[in-house]
Amino acid sequence: MSDNRATQSHKAKKLIERMSKKLNRQMVGSMAACVHCGMCTEACHYVLTNPDDPTYAPAYKADRIRKIFKRHFDWTGRVLPWWVGAKSIKTDAELEELKDIVFGKCTNCRRCSINCPMGVDYATFNRMARGLLVSVGVMPEGVAVVSKDQWEIGNQMGVLKEEYIDTLEWMSEELSDEMDDPEAIIPIDKMDADVVYSINPREVKYDPRTIADAAKIFFLAGENWTMPSEGWDMTNFGLFSGDDDLGGAVALRLYEKVSELHGKKLVISECGHGYRSTRCEGPNWSAHSVPFEMESSVLTMLRYIKEGRIEVDKTKNNVPVTFHDSCNNARSCGLFEEPRELLNLVVTDFREMVPNRSENYCCTGGGGAMSMTEYTPQRLKSAKIKADQLKATGAKIVVTSCHNCVDGLADLIRHYKLGMEVTQLVNLVANAVIVPEKIAVEEAATAEKPKEVAVEHSLEKFKILVVDDEDDIRLYYTVLLEDNGATVIQASDGEEALKLAKSEKPDLITLDLNMPGKDGGEVFEQLRKDPGTAQIKVCIITGRPELRRLIYNRPVPQPEGFLDKPVDDSRLLYDIRKILEVG
Amino acid sequence: MPEQKKIQNCELRLIQQDITDFEVEAFVFYAQPNLELGAGFGSAITRRGGQSIESELKEIGSLSVTEAAVTGGGNLKAKYIVHAVGPAFQEEQIEEKLHTTILTALKKAEEKEIRQIAFPPMGAGFYGIPLDASREVMMRAFEEYLSQGGKMEEIVICANDAREYRAFQSAF
Numbered sequence: 001m002s003d004n005r006a007t008q009s010h011k012a013k014k015l016i017e018r019m020s021k022k023l024n025r026q027m028v029g030s031m032a033a034c035v036h037c038g039m040c041t042e043a044c045h046y047v048l049t050n051p052d053d054p055t056y057a058p059a060y061k062a063d064r065i066r067k068i069f070k071r072h073f074d075w076t077g078r079v080l081p082w083w084v085g086a087k088s089i090k091t092d093a094e095l096e097e098l099k100d101i102v103f104g105k106c107t108n109c110r111r112c113s114i115n116c117p118m119g120v121d122y123a124t125f126n127r128m129a130r131g132l133l134v135s136v137g138v139m140p141e142g143v144a145v146v147s148k149d150q151w152e153i154g155n156q157m158g159v160l161k162e163e164y165i166d167t168l169e170w171m172s173e174e175l176s177d178e179m180d181d182p183e184a185i186i187p188i189d190k191m192d193a194d195v196v197y198s199i200n201p202r203e204v205k206y207d208p209r210t211i212a213d214a215a216k217i218f219f220l221a222g223e224n225w226t227m228p229s230e231g232w233d234m235t236n237f238g239l240f241s242g243d244d245d246l247g248g249a250v251a252l253r254l255y256e257k258v259s260e261l262h263g264k265k266l267v268i269s270e271c272g273h274g275y276r277s278t279r280c281e282g283p284n285w286s287a288h289s290v291p292f293e294m295e296s297s298v299l300t301m302l303r304y305i306k307e308g309r310i311e312v313d314k315t316k317n318n319v320p321v322t323f324h325d326s327c328n329n330a331r332s333c334g335l336f337e338e339p340r341e342l343l344n345l346v347v348t349d350f351r352e353m354v355p356n357r358s359e360n361y362c363c364t365g366g367g368g369a370m371s372m373t374e375y376t377p378q379r380l381k382s383a384k385i386k387a388d389q390l391k392a393t394g395a396k397i398v399v400t401s402c403h404n405c406v407d408g409l410a411d412l413i414r415h416y417k418l419g420m421e422v423t424q425l426v427n428l429v430a431n432a433v434i435v436p437e438k439i440a441v442e443e444a445a446t447a448e449k450p451k452e453v454a455v456e457h458s459l460e461k462f463k464i465l466v467v468d469d470e471d472d473i474r475l476y477y478t479v480l481l482e483d484n485g486a487t488v489i490q491a492s493d494g495e496e497a498l499k500l501a502k503s504e505k506p507d508l509i510t511l512d513l514n515m516p517g518k519d520g521g522e523v524f525e526q527l528r529k530d531p532g533t534a535q536i537k538v539c540i541i542t543g544r545p546e547l548r549r550l551i552y553n554r555p556v557p558q559p560e561g562f563l564d565k566p567v568d569d570s571r572l573l574y575d576i577r578k579i580l581e582v583g
Numbered sequence: 584m585p586e587q588k589k590i591q592n593c594e595l596r597l598i599q600q601d602i603t604d605f606e607v608e609a610f611v612f613y614a615q616p617n618l619e620l621g622a623g624f625g626s627a628i629t630r631r632g633g634q635s636i637e638s639e640l641k642e643i644g645s646l647s648v649t650e651a652a653v654t655g656g657g658n659l660k661a662k663y664i665v666h667a668v669g670p671a672f673q674e675e676q677i678e679e680k681l682h683t684t685i686l687t688a689l690k691k692a693e694e695k696e697i698r699q700i701a702f703p704p705m706g707a708g709f710y711g712i713p714l715d716a717s718r719e720v721m722m723r724a725f726e727e728y729l730s731q732g733g734k735m736e737e738i739v740i741c742a743n744d745a746r747e748y749r750a751f752q753s754a755f
């Protein structure tokens with residue numbers, strides 16, 4: 001059945017055991033189909049920069065994995081191992097050698113895959129081999145660090161929740177200042193948004209301007225959008241480490257958060273592996289059917305311009321630019337025409353690099369290579385081909401829709417002293433977008449915003465119970481609602497609210513969540529469970545959106561509305577009128 | 584909705600919560616033999632808890648798999664951290680070792696008069712123990728500890744996300 005198991009290390013045994021579970025039809029096809037024609041060789045940037053070293057050839061690297069497959073899972077290798085080059089893996093030292101090949105000599109860029117006439121997808125089984133090694137704890141230190149951060153903190157860069165929220169609030173203030181409009185904000189955990197925007201933790205840690213730029217575009221487009229407080233990382237290190245469990249767990253956090261917010265569409269900021277993981281691979285890894293649409297922010301921005309929701313002036317970006325296709329976006333997901341269309345709308349001088357689209361060379365920092373510092377010298381050496389390709393364009397700026405590529409390119413640009421800048425489409429669009437005069441901004445915003453209540457007594461027929469433990473908030477709601485004709489009754493705690501709901505039978509209850517004694521969640525469940533109050537409409541108003549969990553997990557129908565404090569007059573009246581179906 | 588049940592006189596609860604940001608007497612950190620805090624929860628402990636935790640760990644040095652040590656919680660909401668060195672990555676006799684690690688963690692906590700302790704899904708996630716196996720071993724270890732006179736009054740399982748939470752719900 002196998003080589004002498006007695007001489008095999010425990011890790012090697014476990015690796016082979018797990019390999020049997022990971023082999024699917026596509027993988028077995030790729031293992032078996034290679035005819036060693038060598039056509040993939042010239043496709044690989046490692047080979048092109050190390051022409052005298054045969055160990056970089058895709059087929060050579062593939063054979064290190066293939067021989068284990070043949071020895072244990074292919075009948076020819078079991079019967080005639082010497083004939084077909086089958087050989088098991090036995091020692092921990094051999095596992096380390098395999099690690100240096102699958103992590104250090106391949107970025108999983110798939111350029112060889114698309115150049116193979118036999119359809120061998122080496123990158124796929126290179127990824128599988130990575131996953132097998134990770135499962136026995138054999139991985140580069142950087143892979144361990146990033147994986148652990150994503151498993152336990154929820155994002156690849158270990159950004160803590162408070163740091164993320166602080167950054168969003170900071171960017172939100174910047175936006176309000178820039179637009180000179182208090183309504184220009186980054187809404188966090190807003191329910192029922194048309195767009196839920198997810199980002200790469202690199203944006204929080206190193207490049208918050210991309211968050212502010214995206215926020216500016218959403219605001220000017222009049223989008224009903226939000227960013228989630230948790231489950232916001234759309235990157236997925238499972239794609240790089242080969243750990244499908246991590247891939248599934250990360251994707252699920254994101255999907256479940258969007259569903260919890262009742263978001264209509266998940267927009268993924270510019271990141272190649274994030275896009276591929278979230279949109280293409282995540283549903284498989286997580287075995288979850290995603291009930292909403294997902295799109296790259298490139299398509300979102302392009303649509304805003306085409307639909308006239310934002311206007312741009314391309315002369316604001318008049319430096320020569322070129323575009324780098326991320327391997328994951330272009331080769332694996334076919335996203336290469338839309339970024340060009342968008343680019344041509346926002347820059348005056350766009351120059352293609354050659355080759356491009358699905359034939360483009362890897363940034364050489366792909367597949368998680370930027371986190372594996374032990375391989376930096378060979379990575380930068382292999383980047384020579386990319387450096388030459390960039391230089392030949394004569395461009396001053398290289399644009400890419402991938403955060404990983406931003407880092408990979410910036411590093412090789414520094415190393416080869418190319419004097420180029422790296423940027424993303426979101427930055428160029430934000431720079432080119434025309435910000436209407438203040439008056440125009442206000443008009444545009446009002447058109448998308450709740451309309452002011454024209455008829456003063458529009459709530460005349462309605463009785464509203466306001467529940468909040470803070471006196472001044474109750475007073476504010478009461479005065480506003482009474483001014484608009486409603487009959488208002490008040491409760492300052494949960495018990496009183498339940499009593500008044502039963503005796504007064506209001507048409508609507510505004511309910512605070514965070515109250516001493518019975519919290520809003522318990523009050524809500526009791527209201528819904530009591531047939532005498534179950535039909536009363538409820539609008540949750542909270543200053544702590546995370547407390548909404550107190551509501552979601554209850555086995556009763558959801559409230560009719562959610563609002564975040566602080567609430568302004570027009571938003572409160574708009575939502576209440578909507579819930580009561582007035583006007 | 585938090586799940587809870589009683590085992591002997593101990594309240595067992597399941598919640599979804601970042602364990603390093605949880606107000607509890609002590610929580611368990613799944614440590615490695617060199618006791619370095621490292622990435623993930625370890626990084627959150629370092630950044631939220633301050634330097635004192637690392638200094639205490641340096642004094643202790645290193646431990647073997649299944650051993651545990653207690654440090655203060657520094658500036659964290661928890662008063663103590665139980666650093667329990669658990670098995671990892673499909674190593675030999677992984678479930679037996681995990682079981683012993685949990686018992687050691689509880690014993691070490693008791694020595695500090697700790698009566699309320701939070702556990703993550705032990706060994707799940709990065710260290711590769713499947714969630715179902717983690718749950719089974721944890722529940723078995725808790726039952727054994729409590730049936731043999733364990734003094735813990737409350738044990739809280741902190742699931743890091745909804746997926747982990749669902750995996751532990753069947754224990755309630």
Ligand code: SF4
Nearest residue numbers: 034035037038040116
């Ligand atoms: S091109 Fe395909 S068949 Fe030819 S050597 Fe490469 S992997 Fe093998």
Ligand code: SF4
Nearest residue numbers: 044106107109110112
């Ligand atoms: S996937 Fe890319 S880096 Fe890896 S062998 Fe193929 S061409 Fe080379």
